[in-house]
Amino acid sequence: MICEAIDVVTTDVCKFKFWEAFSTEIPRKEKGTFQRDKTPFITFVLGGPGSGKGTQCMKIVENFGFTHLSAGDILRREIASNSADGTMILDTIKEGKIVPSELTVKLIQKEMESSDNYKFLIDGFPRSEDNRIAFEQIIGAEPDIVLFFDCPEDEMMKRVLNRNQGRVDDNIDTIKKRLKVFSALNLPVVKYYLERGKLYKINAVGTVDEIYKQVYPLFAQFNFEQQV
Ligand code: ADP
Ligand code: C5P
Ligand code: MG
Numbered sequence: 756m757i758c759e760a761i762d763v764v765t766t767d768v769c770k771f772k773f774w775e776a777f778s779t780e781i782p783r784k785e786k787g788t789f790q791r792d793k794t795p796f797i798t799f800v801l802g803g804p805g806s807g808k809g810t811q812c813m814k815i816v817e818n819f820g821f822t823h824l825s826a827g828d829i830l831r832r833e834i835a836s837n838s839a840d841g842t843m844i845l846d847t848i849k850e851g852k853i854v855p856s857e858l859t860v861k862l863i864q865k866e867m868e869s870s871d872n873y874k875f876l877i878d879g880f881p882r883s884e885d886n887r888i889a890f891e892q893i894i895g896a897e898p899d900i901v902l903f904f905d906c907p908e909d910e911m912m913k914r915v916l917n918r919n920q921g922r923v924d925d926n927i928d929t930i931k932k933r934l935k936v937f938s939a940l941n942l943p944v945v946k947y948y949l950e951r952g953k954l955y956k957i958n959a960v961g962t963v964d965e966i967y968k969q970v971y972p973l974f975a976q977f978n979f980e981q982q983v
Contacts, residue, residue: 793873796977797896800878801945802904803937804930805914806959807966811904812876814967819974822872826880829862830854848924851932853882853940856889864894874979883940887947900973901948904966906959908934 798821800808812823830848834841840858847854859880867875877898881887891897911934915925924933948954957969 795867795896796874796979797898798874798876799880799898799901799948800876800904801881801901801941802959803906803908803911803941804933805911805918806904806906807914807963808878808904810963811902811957811967811970812878814963815876815970815974818971819874819979820872821874821876822866822870823876823878824863824866824880825878826859826863826882827878829866830859833862845923849929851924851929851936853886853936856881856883856886857893859886860889860893863890867894881941881944882936884943884947887944898948898953900955901945901953902970902973903945903948903954903956904959905956910960 798815800812802808809825812821812825815821816823827848830844834845834848844854844858863877863880881890912927912930915930916927918925924930945954949956955973957966959966
């Protein structure tokens with residue numbers, strides 16, 4: 756498992772600590788993204804390519820009424836809209852590299868600001884420490900919880916090659932690059948949240964329902980209905 760090296764250091768904080776999940780170290784912005792009645796509940800959804808983030812997010816949306824913001828989908832929409840940054844984003848995705856953080860964060864910010872919801876699943880983000888810091892600086896908030904779908908590389912590779920959504924980056928050469936970028940840049944982010952007690956590690960091997968059985972209780976504990 757990819758998280759093994761991290762487990763050795765601080766397995767304890769992988770345990771559920773719901774009561775700590777609401778802490779924020781950075782003050783909320785006075786104007787902008789979070790100027791609405793309710794304090795946002797932000798979940799970052801991490802995991803390698805093909806670990807099942809999008810699949811599980813759809814189920815969380817259904818059960819708990821979250822708004823799903825996939826950073827990859829937002830970037831692909833930006834390409835499709837022929838924006839000035841489209842060509843650069845496409846080239847970056849084809850290479851399996853990370854799009855400049857400020858651009859991605861501002862796109863996420865736009866989606867958050869135009870949503871009436873206060874519960875957000877931000878999927879495939881932050882992909883790097885640079886992404887993480889840019890979010891803190893631009894949005895002025897930290898996640899309440901962070902999910903990490905832990906999946907072996909050979910399983911991720913198999914799933915991505917079978918995805919069949921016509922993605923330019925779902926080919927063997929780009930997947931190898933994405934897996935390297937994931938280990939080098941995303942795992943440090945996983946470690947960061949692990950050390951702060953915000954990480955919920957999910958074993959991403961098994962059927963979709965078996966995996967969701969680990970995810971469901973994390974959200975059920977928050978009893979969101981009472982917060983509406
Ligand atoms: P990610 O968003 O992490 O890249 P996806 O949710 O798109 O991953 O899943 C990648 C592919 O694997 C999709 O074709 C999806 O249907 C499939 N998939 C998702 N979860 C599982 C699972 N538990 N077992 C087998 N295949 C899965
Ligand atoms: O998450 P997803 O697999 O859809 O991401 C596809 C690609 O989008 C990534 O490999 C990367 O090139 C780009 N991306 C990014 N920054 C993010 C999320 C995705 O550059 N935070
Ligand atoms: Mg996805």
